[in-house]
Every structure is written in structure tokens, then in C-alpha cells.
Amino acid sequence: xxxxxxxxxxxxxxxxxxxxxxxxxxxxxxxxxxxxxxxxxxxxxxxxxxxxxxxxxxxxxxxxxxxxxxxxxxxxxxxxxxxxxxxxxxxxxxxxxxxxxxxxxxxxxxxxxxxxxxxxxxxxxxxxxxxxxxxxxxxxxxxxxxxxxxxxxxxxxxxxxxxxxxxxxxxxxxxxxxxxxxxxxxxxxxxxxxxxxxxxxxxxxxxxxxxxxxxxxxxxxxxxxxxxxxxx
Numbered sequence: 001x002x003x004x005x006x007x008x009x010x011x012x013x014x015x016x017x018x019x020x021x022x023x024x025x026x027x028x029x030x031x032x033x034x035x036x037x038x039x040x041x042x043x044x045x046x047x048x049x050x051x052x053x054x055x056x057x058x059x060x061x062x063x064x065x066x067x068x069x070x071x072x073x074x075x076x077x078x079x080x081x082x083x084x085x086x087x088x089x090x091x092x093x094x095x096x097x098x099x100x101x102x103x104x105x106x107x108x109x110x111x112x113x114x115x116x117x118x119x120x121x122x123x124x125x126x127x128x129x130x131x132x133x134x135x136x137x138x139x140x141x142x143x144x145x146x147x148x149x150x151x152x153x154x155x156x157x158x159x160x161x162x163x164x165x166x167x168x169x170x171x172x173x174x175x176x177x178x179x180x181x182x183x184x185x186x187x188x189x190x191x192x193x194x195x196x197x198x199x200x201x202x203x204x205x206x207x208x209x210x211x212x213x214x215x216x217x218x219x220x221x222x223x224x225x226x227x228x229x230x231x232x
Contacts, residue, residue: 028231038070
């Protein structure tokens with residue numbers, strides 16, 4: 001596990017990226033997109049899992065313009081307050097620009113086979129959905145993304161595999177909005193939407209308060225299959 005720096009395209013500075021490599025290269029690259037808690041223990045654990053699957057994991061610090069190195073948990077009210085403050089001040093368009101820069105870097109980084117996907121959680125799940133609409137990533141995977149019903153006009157732009165994992169009891173994503181996403185996505189054969197009964201938001205967060213082992217295992221298996229098909 002190492003940390004590298006990538007120069008932002010807008011010349012405003014550089015941002016750190018956690019990198020975890022598999023035992024064998026060349027390999028496909030998975031750009032992991034953080035939750036509102038920054039690049040924390042949960043993201044590091046996920047990066048290790050991705051590397052164990054045989055992919056290079058790259059997790060950029062998307063809050064670097066606000067506060068570099070955010071690393072908090074979901075365990076205290078103070079951390080939740082900090083996380084929501086960062087999310088509310090975060091510019092998603094600039095975040096997408098940084099993710100596109102990361103994807104471009106990942107295609108030619110040492111050990112890469114040139115194939116790159118994204119996989120994001122919570123805020124990162126929304127950004128992964130947006131990357132499917134706006135980038136050339138080879139596959140995109142969204143876990144419990146928020147506000148996805150506001151992104152449906154651009155679904156025809158999705159031309160590569162997009163997996164959408166939705167929690168059936170997600171307190172941050174109303175049932176009507178979840179249903180709208182699932183129904184609208186059927187118009188695009190590149191999109192697969194999966195709903196997990198009884199699961200709450202962040203059901204796949206390693207060590208999280210709403211971790212659901214069964215739902216996480218099923219979702220992660222589907223993700224691994226998609227990553228293997230697109231990046232191997």
C-alpha cells in the first residue's frame with residue numbers, strides 16, 4: 001500500500017491517491033471512489049480486497065481542495081457532522097474532472113494493462129454513476145449512490161457496463177426515487193440494477209454500522225464478475 005500524487009488537469013495542484021497492487025501484473029485498474037468520510041479505513045480495506053481479486057486499486061483523495069487527507073469514520077456525531085459539511089461544500093463537477101484525470105493516469109501507470117473501471121460508494125456511488133455517463137471508463141459500479149434519480153436524462157450516454165447496487169431500506173434514497181432509477185435503467189442494455197432487500201445505506205461498508213454481510217457478499221460477487229469481464 002503506497003500513496004502517489006497526481007497533477008490536477010486545471011493546474012490547481014496535485015492530489016494524493018492510495019495505491020494497492022496485486023501479486024501479478026499487468027492488471028486492470030479499479031479507481032475506488034470514496035464516501036463522505038474520505039480515504040479512511042473502510043476504503044483502505046476495500047482497496048486491499050480489490051488487489052486480492054487481482055486488480056490494481058487506486059483511491060484518490062477527492063476532498064483535497066477542501067481539506068487534504070480526510071480520514072474519519074461513521075461512528076460519532078461529530079464525524080457525521082464533519083462529513084456532511086464536506087459533502088455540502090464539495091463541487092461534484094470538479095470531482096468528476098479529478099476522477100477523469102485519475103482514470104487517464106491509471107491507463108498508463110506502471111503495471112496497468114490499460115483497462116480501467118470505477119467503483120464508488122455513497123457520494124462515490126453517485127460519482128461512479130456520473131462517470132458512466134461522462135467518461136470513457138471501461139466499467140462503472142455504483143453502491144448506494146444518492147440522488148441518482150436526478151441523473152437519468154443522461155442515461156443514453158452510458159455505452160459501457162454500469163452496475164447499480166441499491167439498498168431497499170436506504171434512508172438517504174427514498175423508495176419512489178429508487179423505483180424510478182430501476183424502471184428508467186431498463187431502457188439501456190448496458191445498465192444492471194440490483195436491489196438488496198432489507199439492506200440499509202452503506203450495507204457494504206467494511207466495519208460500518210449498517211454492514212450487511214449477505215447483501216455485501218452478493219453485491220461484491222456481482223461487482224467482481226463485472227470487473228473481471230471488463231478489465232481482465
